[in-house]
Amino acid sequence: MVQNIIDVKDLSKSFDISSKEPGLKGTIKHFFRRQTKSLKVIKNISFEIKEGEIVGFLGANGAGKTTILKILCGLIYPSEGSILVSGYQPYRRKENFLKNITLIMGQKQQLIWDLPPIESFYLNAAIYDIDKIEAKRRIKKLSDMLEIDDELFIPVRKLSLGQRMKSELLAALIHQPNILFLDEPTLGLDINAQRNLRKFLKKYNKETNATICLTSHYMKDITSLCKRVICVHNGSISYDGKLELLLKKLTPVKEILIVCRSEEDAVKLKNSGFTVKNKINNEITIKVENNSITSSLKTILNNFDIEDLYINEPPIDEIIGKILIKKEYVI
Amino acid sequence: MLSNLNNRKIITLLKVQYSNMLEYRVEIALWAISGIIPFFMLNIWTNNNLNESINISDVMLSRYFLSAFFVRQFSVVWVVFSFEEDSLMGKISPYLIQPLNPFFRYFAQHLAEQITRFPFALTIALVFFIFNPESIWIPNLLILFLSIISTFLSFIIQFLIQSIIACLCFWTEKASSIERLLFIPTLFLSGLLAPIVSFPEYVKSWIYLTPFPYLIDFPANLLSGNSTNVIGGFSMQILWILLLFPVFKKIWSKGTKKYTAMGS
Secondary structure (H helix, E strand, O other), rough: OOOOOEEEEEEEEEEEEEEEOHHHHHHHHHHHHOEEEEEEEEEEEEEEEEEEOOOEEOOOOOOHHHHHHHHHHOOOOOOEEEEOOOEEEEEEHHHHHHHOOEEEOOOOOOOOOOOOOOHHHHHHHHHHHOOOHHHHOOOOOHHHHHHHHHHHOHHHHHHHHHHHHHHHHHHOOOOOOEOOOOOOOOOOOHHHHHHHHHHHHHHHHHOOOOOOEOOOOOHHHHHOOOEEEEEEOOOOEEEEEEEHHHHHHHOOEEEEEEEEEOHHHHHHHEEEEEEEEEEEEOOEEEEEEEHHHHHHHHHHHHHEEEEEEEEEOOHHHHHHHHHHOEEEEOO | OOOOOOOOHHHHHHHHHHHHHHHHHHHHHHHHHHOOHHHHHHHHHHHOHOHHHHHHHHHHHHHHHHHHHHHHHHHHOOOHHHHHHHOOOOOOHHHHHOOOOHHHHHHHHHHHHHHHHHHHHHHHHHHHHHHHHOOOOOOHHHHHHHHHHHHHHHHHHHHHHHHHHHHHHHHHHHHHHHHOOOOOOHHHOOOOOOOOOHOOHHHHHHOOOOHHHHHHHHHHHHHOOOOOOOEEEEEEEEHHHHHHHHHHHHHHHHHHHOOOOOOO
Protein backbone atom coordinates (compact mmCIF):
# COMPACT_ATOMS: atom_id res chain seq x y z
CA MET A 1 0.00 0.00 0.00
CA VAL A 2 1.32 3.45 -0.94
CA GLN A 3 1.91 5.61 2.09
CA ASN A 4 0.87 9.21 2.63
CA ILE A 5 3.89 11.48 2.34
CA ILE A 6 1.96 14.66 3.05
CA ASP A 7 -0.70 14.85 5.71
CA VAL A 8 -2.48 18.14 6.36
CA LYS A 9 -5.24 18.56 8.94
CA ASP A 10 -7.25 21.73 9.60
CA LEU A 11 -4.50 23.98 8.34
CA SER A 12 -5.06 27.73 8.62
CA LYS A 13 -2.80 30.69 7.99
CA SER A 14 -3.44 34.32 8.81
CA PHE A 15 -1.38 37.36 7.87
CA ASP A 16 -1.41 40.75 9.55
CA ILE A 17 -2.18 43.31 6.86
CA SER A 18 -1.95 47.05 7.45
CA SER A 19 -4.48 49.19 5.64
CA LYS A 20 -4.33 52.90 4.78
CA GLU A 21 -7.05 55.26 3.64
CA PRO A 22 -6.20 57.22 0.48
CA GLY A 23 -5.03 60.84 0.52
CA LEU A 24 -3.02 63.04 2.90
CA LYS A 25 -5.48 62.61 5.77
CA GLY A 26 -5.22 58.85 5.45
CA THR A 27 -1.42 59.05 5.36
CA ILE A 28 -1.23 61.17 8.54
CA LYS A 29 -3.73 58.90 10.29
CA HIS A 30 -1.71 55.89 9.16
CA PHE A 31 1.51 57.48 10.47
CA PHE A 32 0.17 58.02 14.00
CA ARG A 33 -2.18 55.09 14.29
CA ARG A 34 -1.34 52.19 12.05
CA GLN A 35 -4.30 49.92 11.57
CA THR A 36 -3.66 46.28 10.99
CA LYS A 37 -6.12 43.50 10.51
CA SER A 38 -5.65 39.79 10.47
CA LEU A 39 -6.46 38.22 7.13
CA LYS A 40 -7.10 34.48 7.06
CA VAL A 41 -5.67 33.34 3.74
CA ILE A 42 -5.89 29.59 4.37
CA LYS A 43 -9.02 28.32 6.08
CA ASN A 44 -9.05 24.94 7.82
CA ILE A 45 -7.97 22.83 4.91
CA SER A 46 -7.20 19.11 5.10
CA PHE A 47 -5.77 16.77 2.49
CA GLU A 48 -3.35 13.89 2.05
CA ILE A 49 -0.88 13.20 -0.73
CA LYS A 50 0.57 9.79 -1.43
CA GLU A 51 4.18 9.02 -2.27
CA GLY A 52 4.87 9.39 -6.00
CA GLU A 53 1.70 11.38 -6.71
CA ILE A 54 1.72 14.48 -8.91
CA VAL A 55 -0.87 16.88 -7.58
CA GLY A 56 -1.83 20.16 -9.19
CA PHE A 57 -3.04 23.06 -7.07
CA LEU A 58 -5.50 25.16 -9.01
CA GLY A 59 -6.86 28.53 -8.05
CA ALA A 60 -7.26 32.12 -9.12
CA ASN A 61 -4.59 34.68 -8.18
CA GLY A 62 -4.58 35.18 -4.41
CA ALA A 63 -6.59 32.00 -3.76
CA GLY A 64 -3.87 30.67 -1.45
CA LYS A 65 -2.23 27.91 -3.48
CA THR A 66 1.30 29.35 -3.28
CA THR A 67 0.86 29.94 0.46
CA ILE A 68 -0.02 26.25 0.84
CA LEU A 69 3.18 25.26 -0.98
CA LYS A 70 5.24 27.65 1.16
CA ILE A 71 3.80 26.12 4.33
CA LEU A 72 4.35 22.59 3.08
CA CYS A 73 8.02 23.23 2.37
CA GLY A 74 8.57 24.99 5.71
CA LEU A 75 9.16 28.46 4.37
CA ILE A 76 6.36 30.00 6.41
CA TYR A 77 4.76 29.01 9.69
CA PRO A 78 1.17 27.82 9.83
CA SER A 79 -1.19 29.64 12.20
CA GLU A 80 -3.24 26.56 13.10
CA GLY A 81 -3.53 22.91 12.24
CA SER A 82 -1.13 20.04 11.84
CA ILE A 83 1.15 19.22 8.92
CA LEU A 84 3.41 16.27 8.39
CA VAL A 85 5.62 16.12 5.33
CA SER A 86 7.74 13.02 5.01
CA GLY A 87 7.20 12.52 8.75
CA TYR A 88 8.47 15.99 9.69
CA GLN A 89 6.79 19.20 10.74
CA PRO A 90 8.08 21.39 7.91
CA TYR A 91 8.25 24.66 9.87
CA ARG A 92 10.89 23.16 12.19
CA ARG A 93 13.23 22.99 9.17
CA LYS A 94 15.15 19.96 10.39
CA GLU A 95 18.21 19.18 8.31
CA ASN A 96 16.94 15.74 7.24
CA PHE A 97 13.65 17.24 6.15
CA LEU A 98 15.35 19.99 4.14
CA LYS A 99 17.52 17.40 2.42
CA ASN A 100 14.32 15.63 1.30
CA ILE A 101 12.51 18.51 -0.35
CA THR A 102 12.97 21.27 -2.88
CA LEU A 103 11.03 24.36 -3.85
CA ILE A 104 11.21 25.86 -7.30
CA MET A 105 9.58 29.19 -7.93
CA GLY A 106 9.22 30.26 -11.53
CA GLN A 107 9.85 33.88 -10.73
CA LYS A 108 12.68 33.47 -8.20
CA GLN A 109 16.17 32.19 -8.64
CA GLN A 110 18.83 30.75 -6.42
CA LEU A 111 21.64 30.65 -8.99
CA ILE A 112 24.44 33.18 -8.52
CA TRP A 113 23.76 35.77 -11.19
CA ASP A 114 27.32 36.58 -12.27
CA LEU A 115 28.74 33.07 -12.23
CA PRO A 116 28.13 30.06 -14.48
CA PRO A 117 25.46 27.66 -13.10
CA ILE A 118 28.10 24.95 -12.51
CA GLU A 119 29.48 27.02 -9.59
CA SER A 120 26.05 27.12 -7.93
CA PHE A 121 25.67 23.36 -8.50
CA TYR A 122 28.94 22.59 -6.70
CA LEU A 123 28.00 24.99 -3.91
CA ASN A 124 24.64 23.25 -3.48
CA ALA A 125 26.40 19.87 -3.56
CA ALA A 126 28.62 21.01 -0.66
CA ILE A 127 25.63 22.41 1.25
CA TYR A 128 23.79 19.09 0.91
CA ASP A 129 26.93 17.06 1.82
CA ILE A 130 27.22 15.39 -1.58
CA ASP A 131 30.80 14.41 -2.38
CA LYS A 132 32.42 15.85 -5.49
CA ILE A 133 32.45 12.64 -7.57
CA GLU A 134 28.80 11.94 -6.82
CA ALA A 135 27.94 15.59 -7.51
CA LYS A 136 29.65 15.35 -10.93
CA ARG A 137 27.70 12.18 -11.73
CA ARG A 138 24.39 13.79 -10.74
CA ILE A 139 25.12 16.98 -12.68
CA LYS A 140 25.92 14.88 -15.77
CA LYS A 141 22.75 12.80 -15.40
CA LEU A 142 20.45 15.76 -14.79
CA SER A 143 22.04 17.89 -17.52
CA ASP A 144 21.52 15.02 -19.96
CA MET A 145 17.89 14.73 -18.91
CA LEU A 146 17.41 18.48 -19.18
CA GLU A 147 19.39 18.67 -22.42
CA ILE A 148 21.76 21.37 -21.22
CA ASP A 149 25.51 21.19 -21.65
CA ASP A 150 27.50 24.28 -22.72
CA GLU A 151 25.08 26.48 -20.77
CA LEU A 152 26.57 25.15 -17.52
CA PHE A 153 29.70 27.20 -18.13
CA ILE A 154 28.11 30.49 -19.21
CA PRO A 155 27.32 33.17 -16.58
CA VAL A 156 23.69 32.95 -15.51
CA ARG A 157 23.03 36.57 -16.55
CA LYS A 158 23.78 35.61 -20.16
CA LEU A 159 21.41 32.62 -20.31
CA SER A 160 17.94 32.73 -21.84
CA LEU A 161 14.94 32.33 -19.52
CA GLY A 162 14.46 28.71 -20.63
CA GLN A 163 18.13 27.83 -20.09
CA ARG A 164 18.05 29.57 -16.72
CA MET A 165 14.95 27.65 -15.64
CA LYS A 166 16.57 24.36 -16.60
CA SER A 167 19.66 25.32 -14.60
CA GLU A 168 17.45 26.31 -11.65
CA LEU A 169 15.85 22.87 -11.82
CA LEU A 170 19.23 21.19 -11.85
CA ALA A 171 20.38 23.23 -8.85
CA ALA A 172 17.19 22.38 -6.99
CA LEU A 173 17.38 18.66 -7.76
CA ILE A 174 21.06 17.93 -7.21
CA HIS A 175 20.31 16.54 -3.74
CA GLN A 176 17.70 14.16 -5.22
CA PRO A 177 14.73 15.35 -3.16
CA ASN A 178 11.75 13.04 -2.64
CA ILE A 179 9.27 15.89 -2.69
CA LEU A 180 9.21 18.71 -5.23
CA PHE A 181 7.20 21.87 -4.65
CA LEU A 182 6.89 23.71 -7.93
CA ASP A 183 5.32 27.14 -8.02
CA GLU A 184 4.62 28.18 -11.59
CA PRO A 185 7.71 26.43 -12.98
CA THR A 186 6.86 27.24 -16.61
CA LEU A 187 6.14 30.92 -16.05
CA GLY A 188 7.39 32.99 -18.96
CA LEU A 189 8.78 30.03 -20.91
CA ASP A 190 8.05 29.54 -24.60
CA ILE A 191 5.95 26.57 -25.76
CA ASN A 192 8.92 24.32 -26.53
CA ALA A 193 10.63 25.08 -23.23
CA GLN A 194 7.36 24.40 -21.40
CA ARG A 195 6.97 21.06 -23.16
CA ASN A 196 10.57 20.06 -22.40
CA LEU A 197 10.15 20.94 -18.75
CA ARG A 198 6.97 18.90 -18.49
CA LYS A 199 8.69 15.98 -20.22
CA PHE A 200 11.54 16.22 -17.73
CA LEU A 201 9.26 16.33 -14.70
CA LYS A 202 7.32 13.28 -15.93
CA LYS A 203 10.56 11.39 -16.42
CA TYR A 204 11.93 12.46 -13.04
CA ASN A 205 8.73 11.34 -11.32
CA LYS A 206 8.81 7.99 -13.15
CA GLU A 207 12.48 7.33 -12.42
CA THR A 208 12.60 8.47 -8.79
CA ASN A 209 8.98 8.08 -7.64
CA ALA A 210 9.24 11.63 -6.30
CA THR A 211 6.07 13.35 -5.12
CA ILE A 212 5.34 16.58 -6.99
CA CYS A 213 3.08 19.41 -5.82
CA LEU A 214 2.57 21.91 -8.57
CA THR A 215 0.82 25.20 -9.13
CA SER A 216 0.48 26.63 -12.60
CA HIS A 217 -1.73 28.92 -14.58
CA TYR A 218 -0.87 27.00 -17.75
CA MET A 219 -3.53 24.32 -17.99
CA LYS A 220 -1.32 22.21 -20.20
CA ASP A 221 1.06 21.77 -17.22
CA ILE A 222 -1.80 20.48 -15.12
CA THR A 223 -3.43 18.25 -17.72
CA SER A 224 -0.22 16.61 -18.90
CA LEU A 225 1.28 16.07 -15.43
CA CYS A 226 -1.44 15.78 -12.81
CA LYS A 227 -3.97 13.02 -12.42
CA ARG A 228 -5.21 14.68 -9.25
CA VAL A 229 -6.01 18.33 -8.65
CA ILE A 230 -6.81 20.34 -5.55
CA CYS A 231 -8.81 23.45 -6.34
CA VAL A 232 -8.35 26.33 -3.92
CA HIS A 233 -10.92 29.08 -3.66
CA ASN A 234 -10.46 31.93 -1.16
CA GLY A 235 -8.24 29.79 1.05
CA SER A 236 -10.57 26.78 1.11
CA ILE A 237 -10.50 23.60 -0.92
CA SER A 238 -13.35 23.58 -3.42
CA TYR A 239 -12.44 20.28 -5.07
CA ASP A 240 -9.97 17.51 -4.39
CA GLY A 241 -9.96 14.56 -6.73
CA LYS A 242 -9.21 13.20 -10.18
CA LEU A 243 -8.86 15.78 -12.91
CA GLU A 244 -10.46 13.47 -15.47
CA LEU A 245 -13.56 13.02 -13.33
CA LEU A 246 -13.85 16.74 -12.77
CA LEU A 247 -13.61 17.50 -16.46
CA LYS A 248 -16.16 14.83 -17.34
CA LYS A 249 -18.63 16.15 -14.81
CA LEU A 250 -18.11 19.70 -15.91
CA THR A 251 -18.61 18.91 -19.56
CA PRO A 252 -21.39 16.32 -19.68
CA VAL A 253 -22.20 17.25 -23.27
CA LYS A 254 -19.99 17.27 -26.37
CA GLU A 255 -20.65 19.12 -29.59
CA ILE A 256 -20.50 17.29 -32.94
CA LEU A 257 -20.19 19.24 -36.16
CA ILE A 258 -21.56 17.17 -39.05
CA VAL A 259 -20.97 18.09 -42.69
CA CYS A 260 -23.71 16.46 -44.77
CA ARG A 261 -23.39 15.77 -48.52
CA SER A 262 -26.51 17.86 -49.19
CA GLU A 263 -28.60 20.43 -47.38
CA GLU A 264 -31.51 18.01 -47.66
CA ASP A 265 -29.66 15.55 -45.43
CA ALA A 266 -28.88 18.33 -42.98
CA VAL A 267 -32.61 19.19 -42.75
CA LYS A 268 -33.44 15.49 -42.24
CA LEU A 269 -30.82 15.27 -39.47
CA LYS A 270 -32.18 18.42 -37.83
CA ASN A 271 -35.62 16.83 -37.58
CA SER A 272 -34.41 13.44 -36.35
CA GLY A 273 -34.60 14.20 -32.63
CA PHE A 274 -31.02 15.34 -31.82
CA THR A 275 -30.48 18.54 -29.84
CA VAL A 276 -29.36 20.99 -32.49
CA LYS A 277 -27.15 23.91 -31.63
CA ASN A 278 -27.12 25.48 -35.08
CA LYS A 279 -27.38 24.71 -38.80
CA ILE A 280 -25.66 26.57 -41.61
CA ASN A 281 -26.35 25.20 -45.11
CA ASN A 282 -25.20 21.58 -45.10
CA GLU A 283 -23.34 21.90 -41.77
CA ILE A 284 -25.14 21.09 -38.58
CA THR A 285 -23.90 21.15 -34.97
CA ILE A 286 -25.61 18.85 -32.47
CA LYS A 287 -25.13 18.35 -28.73
CA VAL A 288 -24.71 14.81 -27.46
CA GLU A 289 -24.28 13.55 -23.91
CA ASN A 290 -20.88 11.94 -23.18
CA ASN A 291 -22.38 8.54 -22.42
CA SER A 292 -24.30 8.30 -25.69
CA ILE A 293 -21.65 9.51 -28.12
CA THR A 294 -20.92 6.07 -29.62
CA SER A 295 -24.58 5.14 -30.18
CA SER A 296 -25.38 8.60 -31.58
CA LEU A 297 -22.49 8.40 -34.06
CA LYS A 298 -23.62 4.93 -35.17
CA THR A 299 -27.15 6.22 -35.82
CA ILE A 300 -25.88 9.23 -37.76
CA LEU A 301 -23.44 7.25 -39.92
CA ASN A 302 -26.00 4.53 -40.71
CA ASN A 303 -28.91 6.82 -41.58
CA PHE A 304 -27.43 9.91 -43.18
CA ASP A 305 -25.06 10.66 -46.05
CA ILE A 306 -22.17 12.24 -44.18
CA GLU A 307 -19.16 13.93 -45.78
CA ASP A 308 -17.23 14.68 -42.57
CA LEU A 309 -17.70 15.10 -38.84
CA TYR A 310 -15.80 16.68 -35.92
CA ILE A 311 -16.20 16.13 -32.18
CA ASN A 312 -15.47 19.37 -30.37
CA GLU A 313 -14.13 19.35 -26.82
CA PRO A 314 -14.67 22.66 -24.99
CA PRO A 315 -11.31 24.38 -24.25
CA ILE A 316 -9.88 23.13 -20.95
CA ASP A 317 -8.99 26.67 -19.81
CA GLU A 318 -12.68 27.54 -20.05
CA ILE A 319 -13.72 24.58 -17.93
CA ILE A 320 -11.05 25.16 -15.31
CA GLY A 321 -11.93 28.85 -15.32
CA LYS A 322 -15.43 27.85 -14.20
CA ILE A 323 -13.98 25.89 -11.27
CA LEU A 324 -11.84 28.74 -10.06
CA ILE A 325 -14.78 31.02 -9.42
CA LYS A 326 -16.96 28.43 -7.69
CA LYS A 327 -16.89 27.81 -3.96
CA GLU A 328 -17.40 24.10 -4.03
CA TYR A 329 -17.54 21.24 -6.46
CA VAL A 330 -19.10 18.03 -5.24
CA ILE A 331 -18.54 15.18 -7.63
CA MET B 1 23.39 26.62 13.76
CA LEU B 2 27.12 25.90 13.53
CA SER B 3 26.79 22.13 13.84
CA ASN B 4 26.12 21.46 10.15
CA LEU B 5 29.10 23.53 9.02
CA ASN B 6 32.10 21.53 7.84
CA ASN B 7 35.37 22.34 6.11
CA ARG B 8 34.09 21.46 2.66
CA LYS B 9 31.08 23.76 2.99
CA ILE B 10 33.29 26.60 4.24
CA ILE B 11 35.90 26.17 1.49
CA THR B 12 33.31 25.82 -1.30
CA LEU B 13 31.35 28.82 -0.01
CA LEU B 14 34.54 30.90 0.09
CA LYS B 15 35.72 29.73 -3.33
CA VAL B 16 32.38 30.46 -4.99
CA GLN B 17 31.98 33.83 -3.28
CA TYR B 18 35.58 34.77 -4.15
CA SER B 19 34.90 33.97 -7.83
CA ASN B 20 31.77 36.09 -7.55
CA MET B 21 33.64 38.98 -5.92
CA LEU B 22 36.31 38.93 -8.63
CA GLU B 23 33.52 39.86 -11.03
CA TYR B 24 33.20 43.09 -9.04
CA ARG B 25 36.94 43.85 -8.67
CA VAL B 26 36.71 47.41 -10.02
CA GLU B 27 33.86 48.20 -7.64
CA ILE B 28 35.86 46.72 -4.75
CA ALA B 29 38.93 48.79 -5.71
CA LEU B 30 36.76 51.91 -5.57
CA TRP B 31 35.38 50.85 -2.19
CA ALA B 32 38.94 50.42 -0.93
CA ILE B 33 39.85 53.92 -2.12
CA SER B 34 36.69 55.33 -0.56
CA GLY B 35 37.88 54.08 2.84
CA ILE B 36 40.73 56.57 3.14
CA ILE B 37 39.00 58.67 5.80
CA PRO B 38 41.73 57.85 8.40
CA PHE B 39 44.29 59.59 6.15
CA PHE B 40 42.18 62.77 6.10
CA MET B 41 41.96 62.58 9.88
CA LEU B 42 45.73 62.11 10.11
CA ASN B 43 46.16 65.26 8.05
CA ILE B 44 43.86 67.25 10.33
CA TRP B 45 45.62 65.95 13.45
CA THR B 46 49.19 66.60 12.32
CA ASN B 47 48.52 69.98 10.69
CA ASN B 48 47.00 71.25 13.92
CA ASN B 49 49.56 69.56 16.19
CA LEU B 50 46.70 67.94 18.06
CA ASN B 51 48.82 64.88 18.82
CA GLU B 52 50.93 66.88 21.26
CA SER B 53 48.00 67.06 23.68
CA ILE B 54 47.88 63.26 23.91
CA ASN B 55 51.62 62.62 23.86
CA ILE B 56 51.71 60.65 20.62
CA SER B 57 54.50 61.37 18.15
CA ASP B 58 53.77 62.20 14.52
CA VAL B 59 55.18 58.85 13.42
CA MET B 60 53.11 56.84 15.89
CA LEU B 61 49.99 58.79 14.94
CA SER B 62 50.51 58.16 11.23
CA ARG B 63 51.05 54.46 12.00
CA TYR B 64 47.85 54.47 14.05
CA PHE B 65 45.77 55.96 11.23
CA LEU B 66 47.31 53.65 8.62
CA SER B 67 46.46 50.70 10.91
CA ALA B 68 42.95 52.11 11.38
CA PHE B 69 42.65 52.18 7.58
CA PHE B 70 43.72 48.53 7.39
CA VAL B 71 41.44 47.39 10.20
CA ARG B 72 38.51 49.22 8.59
CA GLN B 73 39.27 47.64 5.21
CA PHE B 74 39.04 44.15 6.68
CA SER B 75 36.16 44.64 9.07
CA VAL B 76 33.68 46.60 7.00
CA VAL B 77 30.21 45.00 7.03
CA TRP B 78 27.16 45.61 4.86
CA VAL B 79 25.08 42.51 5.61
CA VAL B 80 22.07 44.54 6.75
CA PHE B 81 21.67 46.06 3.29
CA SER B 82 22.10 42.76 1.42
CA PHE B 83 19.76 40.92 3.76
CA GLU B 84 17.15 43.65 3.69
CA GLU B 85 17.02 43.60 -0.10
CA ASP B 86 16.96 39.81 -0.29
CA SER B 87 14.33 39.56 2.40
CA LEU B 88 12.02 42.19 0.92
CA MET B 89 12.33 40.76 -2.58
CA GLY B 90 11.83 37.18 -1.37
CA LYS B 91 15.30 36.22 -2.61
CA ILE B 92 16.19 34.46 0.64
CA SER B 93 13.30 32.01 0.26
CA PRO B 94 15.33 29.35 -1.61
CA TYR B 95 18.18 29.71 0.91
CA LEU B 96 15.86 29.36 3.91
CA ILE B 97 14.93 25.84 2.91
CA GLN B 98 18.52 24.72 2.48
CA PRO B 99 20.35 22.97 5.33
CA LEU B 100 22.62 25.99 5.88
CA ASN B 101 21.74 29.24 7.59
CA PRO B 102 21.66 31.97 4.87
CA PHE B 103 23.87 34.20 7.04
CA PHE B 104 26.79 31.89 6.28
CA ARG B 105 26.44 32.93 2.64
CA TYR B 106 26.67 36.58 3.64
CA PHE B 107 29.57 35.83 5.97
CA ALA B 108 31.47 34.08 3.16
CA GLN B 109 30.60 36.97 0.84
CA HIS B 110 32.25 39.41 3.25
CA LEU B 111 35.35 37.26 3.69
CA ALA B 112 35.68 36.82 -0.06
CA GLU B 113 35.33 40.56 -0.53
CA GLN B 114 38.11 41.13 2.02
CA ILE B 115 40.42 38.77 0.12
CA THR B 116 39.63 40.61 -3.12
CA ARG B 117 40.20 43.94 -1.38
CA PHE B 118 43.61 42.97 0.02
CA PRO B 119 45.83 43.91 -2.98
CA PHE B 120 44.10 47.26 -3.36
CA ALA B 121 44.49 48.06 0.35
CA LEU B 122 48.14 47.04 0.17
CA THR B 123 48.72 49.34 -2.83
CA ILE B 124 47.16 52.26 -0.94
CA ALA B 125 49.46 51.51 2.02
CA LEU B 126 52.52 51.48 -0.27
CA VAL B 127 51.51 54.85 -1.71
CA PHE B 128 51.13 56.13 1.87
CA PHE B 129 54.67 54.94 2.70
CA ILE B 130 56.08 56.68 -0.37
CA PHE B 131 54.80 59.99 1.00
CA ASN B 132 55.56 59.13 4.65
CA PRO B 133 58.76 57.04 4.58
CA GLU B 134 59.42 57.78 8.27
CA SER B 135 56.27 55.84 9.15
CA ILE B 136 57.48 52.56 7.66
CA TRP B 137 57.53 49.81 10.25
CA ILE B 138 57.42 46.05 10.23
CA PRO B 139 55.46 44.62 13.16
CA ASN B 140 56.87 41.39 14.61
CA LEU B 141 55.11 38.14 13.77
CA LEU B 142 53.32 37.85 17.10
CA ILE B 143 51.96 41.39 16.89
CA LEU B 144 50.91 40.81 13.28
CA PHE B 145 49.16 37.58 14.21
CA LEU B 146 47.36 39.19 17.18
CA SER B 147 46.36 42.16 15.01
CA ILE B 148 44.87 39.87 12.37
CA ILE B 149 42.94 37.99 15.06
CA SER B 150 41.65 41.18 16.68
CA THR B 151 40.65 42.59 13.26
CA PHE B 152 38.76 39.36 12.54
CA LEU B 153 37.05 39.55 15.95
CA SER B 154 36.16 43.17 15.21
CA PHE B 155 34.63 41.99 11.91
CA ILE B 156 32.63 39.30 13.75
CA ILE B 157 31.30 41.84 16.28
CA GLN B 158 30.18 44.17 13.48
CA PHE B 159 28.75 41.26 11.50
CA LEU B 160 26.73 40.12 14.52
CA ILE B 161 25.46 43.64 15.30
CA GLN B 162 24.36 44.15 11.71
CA SER B 163 22.88 40.65 11.48
CA ILE B 164 20.75 41.31 14.57
CA ILE B 165 19.55 44.56 13.00
CA ALA B 166 19.04 42.78 9.66
CA CYS B 167 16.74 40.26 11.35
CA LEU B 168 14.48 43.16 12.33
CA CYS B 169 13.46 43.10 8.64
CA PHE B 170 11.06 40.36 9.67
CA TRP B 171 9.16 42.98 11.68
CA THR B 172 9.95 46.45 10.32
CA GLU B 173 10.90 45.77 6.67
CA LYS B 174 13.30 48.75 6.66
CA ALA B 175 15.91 47.62 9.18
CA SER B 176 18.74 49.54 7.50
CA SER B 177 17.32 52.79 8.92
CA ILE B 178 17.96 51.39 12.41
CA GLU B 179 21.52 50.57 11.38
CA ARG B 180 22.02 54.21 10.44
CA LEU B 181 21.45 55.12 14.09
CA LEU B 182 24.67 53.26 14.85
CA PHE B 183 26.65 55.09 12.18
CA ILE B 184 27.48 58.15 14.30
CA PRO B 185 28.61 56.29 17.45
CA THR B 186 30.61 53.90 15.25
CA LEU B 187 32.29 56.81 13.51
CA PHE B 188 33.19 58.72 16.68
CA LEU B 189 33.63 56.03 19.30
CA SER B 190 35.43 53.36 17.28
CA GLY B 191 38.68 55.30 16.87
CA LEU B 192 38.26 55.96 13.17
CA LEU B 193 38.31 59.77 13.56
CA ALA B 194 40.47 59.98 16.67
CA PRO B 195 42.27 57.51 18.92
CA ILE B 196 40.16 56.81 22.01
CA VAL B 197 43.10 57.90 24.16
CA SER B 198 42.36 61.48 23.06
CA PHE B 199 38.94 61.46 24.79
CA PRO B 200 38.52 62.89 28.32
CA GLU B 201 39.03 60.32 31.08
CA TYR B 202 35.40 60.14 32.26
CA VAL B 203 34.17 59.70 28.66
CA LYS B 204 36.78 57.03 28.00
CA SER B 205 35.64 54.94 30.95
CA TRP B 206 32.15 54.81 29.42
CA ILE B 207 33.33 54.23 25.86
CA TYR B 208 35.32 51.17 26.90
CA LEU B 209 32.11 49.56 28.11
CA THR B 210 30.62 49.71 24.61
CA PRO B 211 31.69 47.49 21.70
CA PHE B 212 32.85 50.49 19.60
CA PRO B 213 36.52 50.93 20.70
CA TYR B 214 37.15 47.24 19.98
CA LEU B 215 36.14 47.70 16.35
CA ILE B 216 38.99 49.96 15.22
CA ASP B 217 40.91 51.51 18.12
CA PHE B 218 42.05 48.31 19.82
CA PRO B 219 43.20 46.41 16.69
CA ALA B 220 44.77 49.59 15.24
CA ASN B 221 46.72 50.31 18.44
CA LEU B 222 47.87 46.71 18.51
CA LEU B 223 49.10 46.76 14.91
CA SER B 224 50.72 50.18 15.08
CA GLY B 225 52.62 49.33 18.27
CA ASN B 226 50.90 51.93 20.46
CA SER B 227 50.40 50.95 24.06
CA THR B 228 47.18 49.07 24.65
CA ASN B 229 45.73 46.52 27.04
CA VAL B 230 46.04 43.36 24.93
CA ILE B 231 44.36 40.91 27.30
CA GLY B 232 41.64 43.39 28.21
CA GLY B 233 40.99 44.19 24.55
CA PHE B 234 40.73 40.57 23.48
CA SER B 235 38.58 39.73 26.51
CA MET B 236 36.12 42.49 25.65
CA GLN B 237 35.99 41.44 21.99
CA ILE B 238 35.24 37.83 22.96
CA LEU B 239 32.75 38.97 25.59
CA TRP B 240 30.83 41.04 23.03
CA ILE B 241 30.76 38.11 20.60
CA LEU B 242 29.49 35.81 23.37
CA LEU B 243 26.80 38.35 24.22
CA LEU B 244 25.72 39.11 20.67
CA PHE B 245 25.66 35.57 19.25
CA PRO B 246 22.78 34.24 21.43
CA VAL B 247 20.85 37.46 20.75
CA PHE B 248 21.29 36.87 17.03
CA LYS B 249 20.25 33.21 17.36
CA LYS B 250 17.12 34.15 19.29
CA ILE B 251 16.07 36.98 16.98
CA TRP B 252 16.72 34.79 13.93
CA SER B 253 14.60 31.99 15.30
CA LYS B 254 11.76 34.40 16.21
CA GLY B 255 12.09 36.30 12.95
CA THR B 256 11.88 33.31 10.63
CA LYS B 257 8.55 32.46 12.26
CA LYS B 258 7.32 35.87 11.14
CA TYR B 259 8.68 35.47 7.60
CA THR B 260 5.96 35.84 5.01
CA ALA B 261 8.09 35.17 1.90
CA MET B 262 7.04 38.44 0.35
CA GLY B 263 7.72 38.98 -3.31
CA SER B 264 7.70 35.27 -4.05
